[in-house]
Amino acid sequence: xxxxxxxxxxxxxxxxxxxxxxxxxxxxxxxxxxxxxxxxxxxxxxxxxxxxxxxxxxxxxxxxxxxxxxxxxxxxxxxxxxxxxxxxxxxxxxxxxxxxxxxxxxxxxxxxxxxxxxxxxxxxxxxxxxxxxxxxxxxxxxxxxxxxxxxxxxxxxxxxxxxxxxxxxxxxxxxxxxxxxxxxxxxxxxxxxxxxxxxxxxxxxxxxxxxxxxxxxxxxxxxxxxxxxxxxxx
Ligand SMILES: Nc1ncnc2c1ncn2[C@@H]1O[C@H](COP(=O)(O)OP(=O)(O)OP(=O)(O)O)[C@@H](O)[C@H]1O
Ligand SMILES: [Mg+2]
Numbered sequence: 001x002x003x004x005x006x007x008x009x010x011x012x013x014x015x016x017x018x019x020x021x022x023x024x025x026x027x028x029x030x031x032x033x034x035x036x037x038x039x040x041x042x043x044x045x046x047x048x049x050x051x052x053x054x055x056x057x058x059x060x061x062x063x064x065x066x067x068x069x070x071x072x073x074x075x076x077x078x079x080x081x082x083x084x085x086x087x088x089x090x091x092x093x094x095x096x097x098x099x100x101x102x103x104x105x106x107x108x109x110x111x112x113x114x115x116x117x118x119x120x121x122x123x124x125x126x127x128x129x130x131x132x133x134x135x136x137x138x139x140x141x142x143x144x145x146x147x148x149x150x151x152x153x154x155x156x157x158x159x160x161x162x163x164x165x166x167x168x169x170x171x172x173x174x175x176x177x178x179x180x181x182x183x184x185x186x187x188x189x190x191x192x193x194x195x196x197x198x199x200x201x202x203x204x205x206x207x208x209x210x211x212x213x214x215x216x217x218x219x220x221x222x223x224x225x226x227x228x229x230x231x232x233x234x
């Protein structure tokens with residue numbers, strides 16, 4: 001579904017992404033794991049068209065989208081839940097969800113899909129008329145995911161959905177990620193929480209200083225000595 005080939009991304013003189021090769025097959029959950037500043041967010045932003053690669057290619061469903069504007073990439077079926085959630089605090093939960101349907105014209109289906117989001121996240125239904133700023137961190141993450149799903153993505157990009165959440169809420173978010181995947185959405189998940197991400201994903205890539213260090217089946221990496229030492233607390 002998605003293939004990054006020899007991707008290089010710079011911020012001025014900073015070489016943030018170095019010859020990255022990464023693929024995601026339809027139906028998979030793939031995780032990209034790395035510590036602070038390793039290039040996870042940059043990778044997702046480049047896929048979404050928010051940063052431009054200096055070289056290499058990004059192919060989505062057979063199309064090279066590397067030069068496409070972000071608005072076009074959403075329409076092709078890639079939706080991005082950004083780091084830090086970026087919900088609109090002074091808008092209601094419902095209004096935030098409506099933003100996610102912005103590029104769609106099929107009004108009837110939007111209503112149906114909104115109901116589906118509410119069944120996935122009952123708390124969002126209970127709070128639909130409240131300002132998003134009043135939601136807890138976990139609820140805001142659910143809203144950010146719900147909003148992204150309303151663009152009907154085939155591929156969902158998640159940037160550190162567990163960030164800043166209590167362990168029990170993190171569990172809930174990962175279980176929702178599984179549900180979303182089971183309903184047919186392919187997922188590329190960026191995480192610092194290697195333990196949870198590896199338990200959730202089918203395959204994984206480990207990125208360090210902008211370079212892919214290791215890749216494999218998620219369960220194999222959970223068992224890998226160097227991964228254990230570097231990312232799973234020994
Ligand atoms: N807008 C920017 N301008 C200049 N350098 C940047 C910019 N954004 C990121 N970088 C640099 O690019 C590298 C990769 O950053 P990136 O945000 O992609 O890492 P990350 O893995 O998402 O980190 P974190 O876990 O902290 O979110 C870092 O060295 C970072 O300082
Ligand atoms: Mg980041």
